[in-house]
Amino acid sequence: MPRLLPLLLLLLTIGSSLANADTATIATAANFKPTLQRLAAVFEQQTPHQLTLVGASTGTLFNQIRQGAPFDLLLAADSERPARLEQLGFAIAGSRFTYAEGRLALIGYPAGRDLNPASLRAELTTGRGKLAIANPNTAPYGLAARQALEALALWPLAQGRLVRANNIAQAFQYVDSGNASLGLVAYAQVIHSPRAHWLLPARQYQPIRQQAILLQFGHRNQAAIDFMHFLTSPPAKDIIRHHGYAVAD
Amino acid sequence: MRSLIEMNSMLSAADLAAIVVTLKLATITTIILLLVGLPIAWWLANTRVRAKPLVEAIVALPLVLPPTVLGFYLLLAFAPDSPVGQLWQYLGGEQLAFSFSALVIGSVIYSLPFAVQPLQASFEQLPKSLLEAAATMGANGRDQFFSIILPLSRRGIIGAASLGFAHTVGEFGVILMIGGNIPGETQVLSIALYDRVETLQYSSAHWMAGGLIVFSLLLLGFIYRFNKTASLYPAGRVRS
Numbered sequence: 001m002p003r004l005l006p007l008l009l010l011l012l013t014i015g016s017s018l019a020n021a022d023t024a025t026i027a028t029a030a031n032f033k034p035t036l037q038r039l040a041a042v043f044e045q046q047t048p049h050q051l052t053l054v055g056a057s058t059g060t061l062f063n064q065i066r067q068g069a070p071f072d073l074l075l076a077a078d079s080e081r082p083a084r085l086e087q088l089g090f091a092i093a094g095s096r097f098t099y100a101e102g103r104l105a106l107i108g109y110p111a112g113r114d115l116n117p118a119s120l121r122a123e124l125t126t127g128r129g130k131l132a133i134a135n136p137n138t139a140p141y142g143l144a145a146r147q148a149l150e151a152l153a154l155w156p157l158a159q160g161r162l163v164r165a166n167n168i169a170q171a172f173q174y175v176d177s178g179n180a181s182l183g184l185v186a187y188a189q190v191i192h193s194p195r196a197h198w199l200l201p202a203r204q205y206q207p208i209r210q211q212a213i214l215l216q217f218g219h220r221n222q223a224a225i226d227f228m229h230f231l232t233s234p235p236a237k238d239i240i241r242h243h244g245y246a247v248a249d
Numbered sequence: 250m251r252s253l254i255e256m257n258s259m260l261s262a263a264d265l266a267a268i269v270v271t272l273k274l275a276t277i278t279t280i281i282l283l284l285v286g287l288p289i290a291w292w293l294a295n296t297r298v299r300a301k302p303l304v305e306a307i308v309a310l311p312l313v314l315p316p317t318v319l320g321f322y323l324l325l326a327f328a329p330d331s332p333v334g335q336l337w338q339y340l341g342g343e344q345l346a347f348s349f350s351a352l353v354i355g356s357v358i359y360s361l362p363f364a365v366q367p368l369q370a371s372f373e374q375l376p377k378s379l380l381e382a383a384a385t386m387g388a389n390g391r392d393q394f395f396s397i398i399l400p401l402s403r404r405g406i407i408g409a410a411s412l413g414f415a416h417t418v419g420e421f422g423v424i425l426m427i428g429g430n431i432p433g434e435t436q437v438l439s440i441a442l443y444d445r446v447e448t449l450q451y452s453s454a455h456w457m458a459g460g461l462i463v464f465s466l467l468l469l470g471f472i473y474r475f476n477k478t479a480s481l482y483p484a485g486r487v488r489s
Contacts, residue, residue, distance in 0.1 A: 059447035129329075130347055135430060138447040163347045163429030174429070178328035179346035 021048035022223035025070060027061045028053060029077030031141065031168050031186045032100065032210060035243040036075060042239065043230050049223035057167045059138050065090055065215060072218025073227065075099060075210065078140040082213040095214035099231045100245035102208030103187035104144050106198040109178045115198040117152060120182065124157045129181025132174040135164040140208050142168070145184035147205035188244035202246070210245070260456050266433045267441035267457075274349070274437060275417040278356040282364040282413040283406070285357065290368035290409075294375075309362045316359065316422025323355050323427050347429030352437070355423045360416045364409040371405025372398070404476055411472045415465060 028036045033055035040051045056064075058077045065071060065085060074091070076082045079098065085091040106115050109129075113119070123129060133149075134142030142164065149155040163179075165171035168186050175183035190197045212231060218224040230236050237247045260268075293305060311319065326333040327346035337345045345351050375398060383393050399406070421439040428435035430444070438457060445454040 057447065059449075062449075063446065128344065130344065130429070132429075135444065137444060163431060166425055166430070170426075173324075174346075177324055178330050179324060179344075 021050070022221055023050045023052065024072040024218060024221050024223035024227060025052045025054060026073045026075060026224070026227065027065070027069070027071040028055050028075040029058045029061070029210065030055045031077055031102065031188060032075055035100075035188065035240060035245070038239055038243070039231070039236055040227075042235065043227055046230075047223075047226055049226060051223065051227065057139065070217055071215055072221045072224035073212065074215055075212045077102065077208070077210050079209040079211040082211040085213060085215070090216050092214040092216065092219050095228065096211055097228075097232070098209045098248070099212045100210045100240050100247055102141060102144070102210055102245060103202065104141065104148055104184055104200045104205060104208075105187040105190050106182060106200065107172070107175050107185055107190055107195055108182050109175050109180065111176075111195040113196060115182075115196055117198075120152070120198075121154060121157075123182055124154055124161060127181060129161075130163045130174070130179065131158055131161050132163050132165055132171040132180035132183035132185075134168040134171045134185075135166060139165075139167050140210075141184070141186055142171075144205040144208050148184065148200050151204040186244070191244035260453065263432055263436075264441060264445075264453060264457065267436050267438045270349075270433065270436060271418055271438040274352055274356060275414045277353055278360060278417045279364075279410050279414045281353065281357050282360060283410060286361065286364035286368055286409060286413075289361075290365045291372055293365070293369045294372035308365050311359050312362050316420070317426065319355065319359060320423045320426030323351070323358075323423065327351055327427060346427055347431060347435060349434055351427050352424055352435055355427055356417045356420060359420060359423055360413045363412040363416045367405045367408040367412065368402070369405075371402040371408075375401055407475060408472055411468055415468050418461070419465065 026036065026040075033053065036053055036055075040053060044050060054061075054071065058081050061069075061071070061074060061076070062081045062085065065074065066088070074082060074085070079096075082091065082096050086093055086096055106120060108115050108119070108123075124131065133145035136142040136146040146155065149158050163174060165174055168189070171180075171183050172185045172189050174180040175185070184200075187197075187199055212228060214224060214228060231240075237249075240247050289304075289308065293301065293308075324346065325331060327337075328334050329338065329344055334345050342348075342350065345354075379397060379401075380393055383397055388396070419439065420437070421443070424435065424437055424440055425443070428437070428440060430436050430440055436444075438461065442454055442457040442461075445451075445457065
């Protein structure tokens with residue numbers, strides 16, 4: 001009997017965790033949603049929990065959370081807004097961590113055109129097309145795009161040629177529809193497409209640290225807490241890397 | 250923290266630029282709306298062709314469709330390698346998408362029913378006998394238009410102009426999709442407001458949002474007062 005005790009405890013734990021199957025609502029930055037869908041599918045296979053995903057821009061989600069939106073966990077596209085939610089008391093202090101680092105890629109129209117620093121410069125000097133970036137004031141990838149153009153000493157040249165999309169998805173769509181001839185987008189958007197792209201060197205912009213934080217609303221939600229731990233597991237990191245993000249080991 | 254949220258207690262230069270772009274867009278759109286809307290409304294008020302309901306329905310489409318439908322098709326149409334984009338560049342235009350001209354085209358289509366419907370309503374109420382009498386007295390079409398039709402349709406014209414103007418100021422979805430948010434060129438007030446809210450500049454957002462409410466209230470109050478009836482459309486006709 002004493003030798004069976006650990007087994008009994010294990011069964012009890014499994015039983016109680018089954019009984020405690022939770023549902024969590026995860027608010028995610030739009031750029032990460034496809035990756036999150038894959039992660040959520042794996043997570044739901046491994047645990048009894050269920051996840052509901054809500055995708056919008058980080059700024060929109062931030063405002064919604066401040067107005068009491070029922071989200072348990074936030075996967076932001078930056079580190080600034082999760083930090084602010086922590087300060088304001090809308091999130092659990094100390095639960096914040098970087099789950100992915102975004103990377104910037106240059107794409108063009110037509111999809112097969114050659115892309116490199118020289119073609120970017122040539123387009124801005126002699127071409128006539130527009131360069132689409134996400135809005136640097138609202139979108140972390142837009143800010144990184146601006147920093148990269150500054151690092152390449154192309155920012156002054158780009159004035160008058162820039163179109164600022166509402167978010168990184170719209171920047172991609174401006175190029176895809178042919179309205180902009182070049183665009184700086186998230187590598188995650190192009191990594192699995194046949195579209196030609198140039199992956200910008202990481203030193204040309206500040207790291208796009210996408211941070212997660214447990215929200216006040218979800219501080220007792222076991223599904224949200226378990227999913228946070230899952231995000232730092234090696235299988236989850238592999239999925240995140242596979243989708244075009246950098247992740248620290 | 251506080252400094253970020255409470256930044257810009259008043260309107261900044263960028264906000265003022267957005268106001269200027271918005272007023273310029275609404276003014277140009279209203280002028281084109283009247284130029285395009287008058288003949289369409291006149292034709293609709295007088296025609297007996299069987300296709301009339303179809304034309305009326307096409308004009309009224311922007312009333313019911315989400316702006317994203319128009320934004321989507323305009324974005325495809327404005328691409329430099331599309332027929333519309335090619336034609337525009339052939340005619341000497343710059344690239345169409347993300348330009349002020351693109352906003353004007355989008356706004357005219359989007360606000361067309363707001364101009365055509367009041368005009369059509371007032372044209373339909375013109376006493377035909379008056380025009381016939383004028384014709385028998387030798388007034389040609391031009392005379393009839395300026396001395397009978399225009400004065401009698403005053404309400405409809407002012408209603409069409411005010412509504413077209415107000416609706417253009419209130420536009421958001423189409424411009425979000427085709428504008429490119431370029432300050433001083435395509436960043437209108439509603440887009441600037443959206444940016445301020447996203448970046449937590451609530452104080453600046455309050456000035457814009459509050460200003461828009463007061464402006465719209467005054468404009469609508471003016472229209473209602475001018476019409477003296479409870480309807481935005483002359484003499485009890487309800488837009489259908």
